[in-house]
Amino acid sequence: MADATFTFNENGSPASALGFSAIGVHAGFRPDPERLDMALVVADEPCAAAATFTTNVFCAAPVRVSREHLNEGAPGQPAYGCARAVVINSGIANAATGERGLQTARETCEIVGDAVGCPADEVLVASTGVIGQHLRLEPFATGVPAALAATKVAASPEERTAQGLTAARAIMTTDTRPKHGAVTFEGDAIGYPGATFTVGGMAKGAGMIMPNMATMIAVITTDAPVAAPDLSAALTASVNKSFNKVTVDSDTSTNDTCFALASGAAAPAGPAFAPGTPAFAAFQDALDALTTTLARAMAADGEGATRLITVRVRGAATADDADAAARTVANSPLVKTAVYGHDANWGRVAAALGRSGAQFRQEDVDIDILGLPVCRAGLVVDFDEDEALRRFEEPEVAIEVDLHAGEESATMWTCDFSHEYVTINGDYRS
Amino acid sequence: MADATFTFNENGSPASALGFSAIGVHAGFRPDPERLDMALVVADEPCAAAATFTTNVFCAAPVRVSREHLNEGAPGQPAYGCARAVVINSGIANAATGERGLQTARETCEIVGDAVGCPADEVLVASTGVIGQHLRLEPFATGVPAALAATKVAASPEERTAQGLTAARAIMTTDTRPKHGAVTFEGDAIGYPGATFTVGGMAKGAGMIMPNMATMIAVITTDAPVAAPDLSAALTASVNKSFNKVTVDSDTSTNDTCFALASGAAAPAGPAFAPGTPAFAAFQDALDALTTTLARAMAADGEGATRLITVRVRGAATADDADAAARTVANSPLVKTAVYGHDANWGRVAAALGRSGAQFRQEDVDIDILGLPVCRAGLVVDFDEDEALRRFEEPEVAIEVDLHAGEESATMWTCDFSHEYVTINGDYRS
Numbered sequence: 072m073a074d075a076t077f078t079f080n081e082n083g084s085p086a087s088a089l090g091f092s093a094i095g096v097h098a099g100f101r102p103d104p105e106r107l108d109m110a111l112v113v114a115d116e117p118c119a120a121a122a123t124f125t126t127n128v129f130c131a132a133p134v135r136v137s138r139e140h141l142n143e144g145a146p147g148q149p150a151y152g153c154a155r156a157v158v159i160n161s162g163i164a165n166a167a168t169g170e171r172g173l174q175t176a177r178e179t180c181e182i183v184g185d186a187v188g189c190p191a192d193e194v195l196v197a198s199t200g201v202i203g204q205h206l207r208l209e210p211f212a213t214g215v216p217a218a219l220a221a222t223k224v225a226a227s228p229e230e231r232t233a234q235g236l237t238a239a240r241a242i243m244t245t246d247t248r249p250k251h252g253a254v255t256f257e258g259d260a261i262g263y264p265g266a267t268f269t270v271g272g273m274a275k276g277a278g279m280i281m282p283n284m285a286t287m288i289a290v291i292t293t294d295a296p297v298a299a300p301d302l303s304a305a306l307t308a309s310v311n312k313s314f315n316k317v318t319v320d321s322d323t324s325t326n327d328t329c330f331a332l333a334s335g336a337a338a339p340a341g342p343a344f345a346p347g348t349p350a351f352a353a354f355q356d357a358l359d360a361l362t363t364t365l366a367r368a369m370a371a372d373g374e375g376a377t378r379l380i381t382v383r384v385r386g387a388a389t390a391d392d393a394d395a396a397a398r399t400v401a402n403s404p405l406v407k408t409a410v411y412g413h414d415a416n417w418g419r420v421a422a423a424l425g426r427s428g429a430q431f432r433q434e435d436v437d438i439d440i441l442g443l444p445v446c447r448a449g450l451v452v453d454f455d456e457d458e459a460l461r462r463f464e465e466p467e468v469a470i471e472v473d474l475h476a477g478e479e480s481a482t483m484w485t486c487d488f489s490h491e492y493v494t495i496n497g498d499y500r501s
Numbered sequence: 502m503a504d505a506t507f508t509f510n511e512n513g514s515p516a517s518a519l520g521f522s523a524i525g526v527h528a529g530f531r532p533d534p535e536r537l538d539m540a541l542v543v544a545d546e547p548c549a550a551a552a553t554f555t556t557n558v559f560c561a562a563p564v565r566v567s568r569e570h571l572n573e574g575a576p577g578q579p580a581y582g583c584a585r586a587v588v589i590n591s592g593i594a595n596a597a598t599g600e601r602g603l604q605t606a607r608e609t610c611e612i613v614g615d616a617v618g619c620p621a622d623e624v625l626v627a628s629t630g631v632i633g634q635h636l637r638l639e640p641f642a643t644g645v646p647a648a649l650a651a652t653k654v655a656a657s658p659e660e661r662t663a664q665g666l667t668a669a670r671a672i673m674t675t676d677t678r679p680k681h682g683a684v685t686f687e688g689d690a691i692g693y694p695g696a697t698f699t700v701g702g703m704a705k706g707a708g709m710i711m712p713n714m715a716t717m718i719a720v721i722t723t724d725a726p727v728a729a730p731d732l733s734a735a736l737t738a739s740v741n742k743s744f745n746k747v748t749v750d751s752d753t754s755t756n757d758t759c760f761a762l763a764s765g766a767a768a769p770a771g772p773a774f775a776p777g778t779p780a781f782a783a784f785q786d787a788l789d790a791l792t793t794t795l796a797r798a799m800a801a802d803g804e805g806a807t808r809l810i811t812v813r814v815r816g817a818a819t820a821d822d823a824d825a826a827a828r829t830v831a832n833s834p835l836v837k838t839a840v841y842g843h844d845a846n847w848g849r850v851a852a853a854l855g856r857s858g859a860q861f862r863q864e865d866v867d868i869d870i871l872g873l874p875v876c877r878a879g880l881v882v883d884f885d886e887d888e889a890l891r892r893f894e895e896p897e898v899a900i901e902v903d904l905h906a907g908e909e910s911a912t913m914w915t916c917d918f919s920h921e922y923v924t925i926n927g928d929y930r931s
Contacts, residue, residue: 125856127852127855127856128854128855128856128859128861128862128863129851129852129854129855129863129866129879130855130863166848167848167851167863167876167879167880167881168880169864169879169880202848202851202881203848203880203881204881404834404918404922404926405926408922408923408926408927409926409927411923411927412926412927414927418596418597418632418633421559421597421632422557422559424558424559425557425558425559425560426555426557426558429558431558432558433558433559433560433597434599436559446597449559449597449599450597450598450599450633451597451632451633451634488834488923488927489923489927490920490923490924490927492834492838492923493838493841493918493919493920493922493923494920496834496835496838496839496842497838497839497841497842497844497918497919497920
């Protein structure tokens with residue numbers, strides 16, 4: 072960690088950073104009037120923006136439009152520019168909707184731009200919900216002005232905090248709980264005396280259901296002064312360490328979108344954080360802490376999950392080997408059902424390692440489950456099964472592997488595989 | 502298909518080809534005396550042998566020993582040579598057992614060699630069952646001579662057929678039914694007038710449970726005259742089209758072993774089938790028909806399966822793209838749970854295609870499920886949901902994709918993902 076003090080705020084959200092408002096409302100995409108279904112994040116001024124999108128060939132219309140607004144040349148290229156607002160609806164994914172869907176996403180940005188007072192291409196848009204259905208514009212037409220008006224009358228910090236939490240609720244689909252937070256750090260030790268910087272955010276994602284092509288959506292705001300290209304680099308690095316290390320159903324989810332906006336409002340007079348400086352390092356650390364927290368929350372809230380599983384592989388010959396080994400273990404239905412069954416079944420971990428493509432010798436491998444050594448030098452170790460069962464009562468299950476083939480390491484987060492997962496995904500129409 | 506007539510025999514097994522005996526017995530690896538737990542396949546004379554093994558780094562001792570006996574230089578290299586017998590036990594996998602496990606596998610081969618009257622290195626060995634436990638030699642010491650004696654007193658074809666079926670039962674673990682068959686073709690049109698050739702076989706495999714590192718084992722015998730290198734090439738080609746296209750839990754199973762033995766007994770005077778001739782083509786077709794039948798039976802008997810799923814992708818730009826697209830769809834827990842829920846959920850198929858790495862444009866993709874067009878040009882198609890529900894009553898569910906990106910195609914077989922899968926794999930210790 073950089074040379075700064077970090078504070079985590081569990082009630083944080085995109086509304087936490089100076090220069091931003093965030094709110095969730097019921098706009099009318101969902102039939103239940105009690106259910107929030109639209110989130111709006113608005114910056115007081117145009118600000119630096121960046122995003123990461125995954126590269127699924129089947130991508131939803133809002134992903135295409137947001138890419139255009141951030142000047143992304145091709146999927147996977149850095150996407151950054153200037154933005155003033157982010158609008159997200161839940162209930163309908165606006166995916167597999169062809170030209171009409173693209174038009175809807177563009178008109179959505181125009182509605183937001185008209186209300187906020189900015190060009191439509193300074194609006195970023197995301198949708199999550201059912202595929203193959205057309206998204207109506209009416210809920211945006213009424214919901215966006217109402218949401219914006221509500222943010223303007225929220226005077227107290229308490230009101231703003233509460234509004235930010237409604238934004239996190241409005242983007243939920245099969246999530247059982249909202250995912251949000253903020254990290255704060257002081258500027259004194261990094262060249263910005265007296266300033267306090269905040270990185271706030273929210274995320275949704277629990278699986279790819281209904282079917283929903285935009286499994287995971289996150290919005291991050293910061294009042295640190297960061298230029299768009301640098302924000303893009305920091306975001307990409309952070310997403311690779313956090314959201315891209317989460318798997319619920321056998322791969323990092325498709326059509327993911329993660330937006331980041333930087334207002335600079337916490338240091339209006341100061342220069343932008345320059346890469347390589349202590350200030351930028353502190354910002355990267357705060358961003359990483361937030362995205363990791365949100366990513367772990369997504370894994371823990373995976374569809375039907377009863378346990379968060381953390382898979383750590385060390386001693387890999389290459390970084391790719393470490394990632395492949397950790398990813399293959401985390402994706403194994405057999406490992407995930409074993410955790411559901413409270414079974415410290417290291418043979419399934421070994422089998423997954425063995426087919427991961429990572430280079431190692433089986434006679435070198437050590438495996439710990441829940442802190443208990445269960446495999447040493449590729450051979451079974453007697454362990455206390457009763458103690459293992461007791462440790463399975465914890466909400467998080469650690470699977471730790473040392474391949475003894477090198478110096479590289481990787482961590483993945485996933486969840487167990489339960490009857491409830493099959494019920495959610497197999498029975499939803501019945 | 503080659504220019505020959507093929508007949509499929511549902512009661513076929515490795516005992517069907519001339520020059521081979523096959524039997525299953527209760528040797529004592531499992532506690533239940535009613536349960537067969539050892540299969541022995543014996544050739545009357547030393548014969549050409551070949552094998553394919555998957556390349557899991559964690560491989561069981563019998564895999565290593567069989568590789569040595571077939572002169573395999575390195576995992577993935579062609580493995581062939583000369584063999585006289587195959588011995589397989591179920592109940593204990595002899596995996597993660599270190600040097601002692603290798604010694605046990607070697608002594609197993611010696612026991613069989615002594616009984617049959619051949620060098621130990623003409624014996625091939627496989628094990629399936631629980632990992633991390635040592636395999637006892639006593640059951641082999643008593644079971645192998647008893648099994649061999651029983652084959653020698655089986656005089657009638659009916660007795661030999663019945664014995665072959667016991668071999669298929671003896672290698673079962675969580676399989677709910679034995680998997681076996683034989684394909685016969687006449688020699689008249691392929692240069693061997695009056696001769697009838699048979700390719701017989703058995704297989705096991707339903708998932709990777711208990712944990713079992715040797716998920717899938719198959720033994721194929723033929724009385725066609727095929728030299729070992731050619732048998733190896735034919736087997737590798739056939740396995741790539743059949744067993745390697747099966748997925749039950751998210752990849753082709755680990756530490757698979759498929760043995761093939763060719764006695765030449767159906768044409769003792771004739772020359773060996775030469776690659777490029779009609780005879781060899783007929784043999785390859787018969788072998789492919791048998792391995793495909795066994796592979797489909799494995800997928801249909803996947804742990805907890807209620808439906809066989811066949812995924813066919815055509816119109817791919819490359820063969821690798823076709824395989825990746827079909828494999829990603831077949832491995833998707835969301836697709837598999839949708840089939841379990843009788844839901845023609847093409848959005849999940851599209852999402853899997855989109856993340857498969859295959860190159861295509863979403864606006865070109867057509868998808869049929871159970872023969873019903875559900876997606877055309879990347880867009881949703883209205884279809885008769887009641888008709889879809891009726892078709893889901895069939896035992897096999899076809900998912901057909903045309904990427905319209907090229908000329909290549911691939912087929913994968915899998916099964917649906919049920920509550921019972923989670924029960925089998927999550928609850929087995931409880």
